[in-house]
Amino acid sequence: MSESQPGPIRRVLVGIWNTVNFTRMLVFNLIFLFILVLVLAAIVASPGVQPLNAKSALVLNLEGVLVEQFSSSPADRVINQATGQAQPEIQLRDLMRAIESAKKDDRIDRIVLLTDGFSAPGFAALRDFAGALREFRASGKQVVAFATNMDQKQYYLAAQADEIYLDPQGGILLEGLGRYRMYYREGLQEKLGVDVHLFKVGEYKSAAEPYVLDGMSPEAREADLYWMGDIWQRFVADIATARKLDPAAVQAMIADLPARVVAAGGDLGKLALQEKLVDGLKTSQEMEALLIERGEEDAENKTFRQIDLAGYLMHSGMPNLVDSRPQVAVVVAQGEITDGDQPPGTVGGESTAALLRQAREDDNVKAVLLRVDSPGGGVFPSEQIRREVELVKAAGKPVVVSMGNVAASGGYWISMNADRIYADESTITGSIGIFGLWMTAPRVLDKLGVTTDGVGTTPLAGAFDPTRPLDPNVGLIIQSVIDKGYADFTGKVAEARDSTPAQIDVHARGRVWSGAQAKDRDLVDELGGFQAALAEAARLAKLEPDAYGVSYIEKPLTPFEQFVVNLGKSSRTEGLLRVLAPTPLLIDRQTLAKVERELAWLDRNGRAPYRAVAHCLCAY
Structure with missing residues (x-):
């Protein structure tokens, strides 16, 4: 039996469709070719290297x-x-x-x-x-x-x-250092009905305070003023030295700024000239x-x-493009420390460890400089990186840490096993402490007229369900995990710094220090910037000056x-x-980005129901 032929209407519709489809492909291909020609023409016409x-x-x-x-x-x-x-x-x-x-x-x-x-x-x-x-x-x-x-x-x-x-x-405008944060306790707990449970070790560990308090704790206020005061005094001294001014006069000018602005008739330029700035x-x-x-x-x-x-x-x-000399490899750990393979600007437990491993396995690399600019993050990815630092050392290659703006909490964790730790006097470091947050939302559901009920084969079955009130046994488990995390942290620091956990605890407990203050407490070895740390890495590897190259592992x-x-x-x-x-989009996202960043802790994002966190919210 022969197949039926399509009717005339169907043939017309199919013909129209094929014509439209052909036209669409032709137009897009022409556009693509036009763009390609423009790009190639621009490349050919490129002015090249600036004279x-x-x-x-x-x-x-x-x-x-x-x-x-x-x-x-x-x-x-x-x-x-x-x-x-x-x-x-x-x-x-x-x-x-x-x-x-x-x-x-x-x-x-x-x-x-x-x-x-x-x-x-x-x-x-x-x-x-x-x-x-x-x-x-x-x-x-x-x-x-x-x-x-x-x-x-x-x-x-x-x-x-x-x-x-x-x-x-x-x-x-010279105004001094300030550190102000938003606090969410009333919004989360009073307005929304979210119950926030904080588990931590260290009275100075203040990273999670915004979720359980309406303002700074006395310990956080004390610690912040202490390290900020040190950094600010150094800032004033540095600019006074550079401008050949008296530091006391600069301090007095800043303290009296409102009156001096008024006296200058609101002319800030005139005032800057008068004050020899x-x-x-x-x-x-x-x-x-x-x-x-x-x-x-x-x-x-x-x-x-x-x-x-x-x-x-x-x-x-281009540096080190073809450099057969022995190399000091630089690995940058910048940003928050998170799990897995992360892009630049964030420290990944796997990706940063892989960069260190690459340096370890490269026979031309004789030493490693780990440049740390991180407020910390997860304990496990921090430990992954620390282990790789130990493996680099075990391979006979010295590791020197150069602390940047901040190397606190998890940032200190990944630094502590280096052969030498360098910090700038104004680096923010320390914050040796652990915390964990657990959120429960039964009161939120109550407002919606929703309840939770069910059965389990053991007392703990379903106990980690955030729609139920916090089970005291869950609290015991989480606090025990946090306690162990702190013991691990201080124990590892003590071993790395040739000290004891009790001695480390005196300067730990989540407290933040400036680099100079950390040096006084033997948490870092030397005060100096990147170049000083680089020279030390070369010295430990017995490399003569000008006889080695510097390569970034990325x-x-x-x-x-x-x-x-x-x-x-x-x-x-x-x-x-x-x-x-x-x-x-023509909108200012800064405040929204800050809120999103600080509330990111509330999102488990597929992780275990709780985790130990070594993080410091210590920007200024």
Whole structure:
């Protein structure tokens, strides 16, 4: 029996559909080809490496946040930069390499420091940066700083310059250190009916206080003021030394700031000049004219002869691209410590341990420098990384820790077994303590008219159900786990520091210290920045100065990521990306992001019903 033929209407509809489908594919293919042609044309037309002539200024435009390691993929960074969808990031290592190279480069006669839009999460990395600027000046070259406005971290950097200029409409605000947090107890427990149960060891372990209190505990207030006071006194002393001022006079000026602003008629620029915080008030046009007068004019662009950070890094070459010398490998542990394989900017128990393992298995690596900038996180991933540090040492390779802005709680856990621990005087460290949070929500369900009931084969069956009230036996189990975690923490610290758990406990109990205070309590070995720690790692490996290279152990770029990075180096393709990428939402997400970050502890996210946490909410 023959198959029936489709009717005329069906044939017409099928024909229309095929035509539409063909047209759709044709249009999309044409669009794709058009974009591809534009990209290839932009690449071919790319201006390449920025020229560098004699008597040039290295312009460090610091708009962005100072980081140890980029926190997003290379492709994301290029797109974000083109579209303005995320705050730019500046790697400390790039700045240090550029300044060190410029110091010896006869074509560079000065650094121009532009601090508008700059931010830093702490003072330790800032002090490394400032030290590099001072060394540049010591070579006989000039540093000039300019801004429209400056906060105290921006001013800390600017103070290292030979001359500081401020826009006449600008100002400088030195306000002191503050640490204020949101507290959720009333909202969670009174308004929502969530019962929050905190289990911890250490009266100073304050990371989880916002969920059970309405304000700071006396212990948290005492500890925070102690380490903040130390860091603030050092900040004032540093800028006073840099500007040749009396520290007491600077302190008095800050304490009397409201009255002095009023006396200056609200003119913050005039006040900064009066207090000798700056050397002059100039507009950007006047500043440009000054730099043209001191250097050489770029007649084509009608400005002073200059090169930016990205352009100069290309001139100074890629480090360790082909370096057969013995290496000191640098592994960066930046961000919260979490389970599994994590991207840069977050420390993963598996991923960071894998980087250390890679350094251990590389015969050309003779020592490891672990750069820690982390407030901690989960106990288990912290332990995974600590074990790998021990394995690196067991392989005969010395490990030196360089603490950045913060290396507290879990950040200290992954540091404690190093051969030597270096901390900046203004590093935040310590916070040796453990806590756990358990949430139950029967009162929330009561408000909805929902109850929980059932049976179990043992008294503990279903006891970890958060819809039921906390079973006292569950509380005993969790507190016992937390107690063991604290005993493990202090015991491991005692073993690593050649001490006893009882002696470590005196300085532990969750208390936070500055790097200088930690040195006094034998929690770190030496005070110094990245370069000092690097020199120590080379010394322990018996490597002669200038006879070794420094290589960062990181995940290699995929071919696609490398393609996008190369694309972003061209101003033409950057413009193309700006057109093609989506437009960002025009809302301020900072406060929402802060709340989301602090409430992330409430989400179990598939983990065990409870876990021990070594975390410090100690940013400022």
